[in-house]
Amino acid sequence: MTHDAKTALHKARQHLALAGSPSAARDASALMDKVQGDAPPWTPLSDVQMAQLDGYIQRRARREPISHIVGKRAFWMHDFEVSPDVLDPRPETETLVDVARQQPFDTVLDLGTGSGCILLSLLYEHRDARGLGVDLSAAALDVARRNAQIVGVSDRVTWRVSDWFGDVGTRFDLIVSNPPYIAEDEMPGLAPELGFEPRMALTDGADGLTNYRILTRDAPRHLRHGGRLMVEIGATQAAPVTALFQKAGFQQITVHPDLDGRDRVISGVFSPQTDSF
């Protein structure tokens, strides 16, 4: 028996909208694409495909992120593998890639690399650069390693389990990071989808600024003369994180907006005349 694809898609949209999905139409199309693979659009679904689609819809109705169900997320120029071991790459994080790629660098360190989406996109843009990606999660680095193959930069990237700079031990032209920055008391109000992501990728369990204190304090010991630190921030964190950059001696401190006009990235240059260098 076969099932009409348009009817199935329509029912999927309705089901997801009723379940409260904020992107029901887009989600239903993505799940249909996953079931149909390379088949021409609107090819009737077999019983097996229909059962698969129903299963995916049930998972999405429980608000599991669509990227976990389809196993990938489009970010910058590639489709990245995504699993429950890594943060689902967010569109606003492309702001960090966009700002960082405009700087000259031969070496780049990504702290809390997760899926590797930031580091790998930067290595894709800078074809002669080399990078180190670190994360406290070994499982995340396994995903990042596979993503390096997808992007085609495996020969220029190294991965290491490290508690921030703990096992880094050298200097870089550029340091980037999107650290966990959600404050503990904001966690209960978040969208249900975030409950499927690693807690250690989301929050510092405190005021949201703990990791910026560590990164700004320790980055100068890992930057070359004139090197840059660039971090993603939450939309309300520009003032306190700017103060941390100032305290650590960074210069040319700049707040960069995302495409929605919200403060999203802070960058600073660590210059040679700074005392603590």
Ligand SMILES: C[S@@+](CC[C@H](N)C(=O)[O-])C[C@H]1O[C@@H](n2cnc3c(N)ncnc32)[C@H](O)[C@@H]1O
């Ligand atoms: C917000 S996620 C960012 C992931 C990825 N860079 C992105 O932008 O999609 C933060 C990452 O920091 C990692 N992390 C958390 N605490 C860490 C620590 N103490 N040292 C290194 N990485 C850590 C988490 O495992 C997670 O992968």
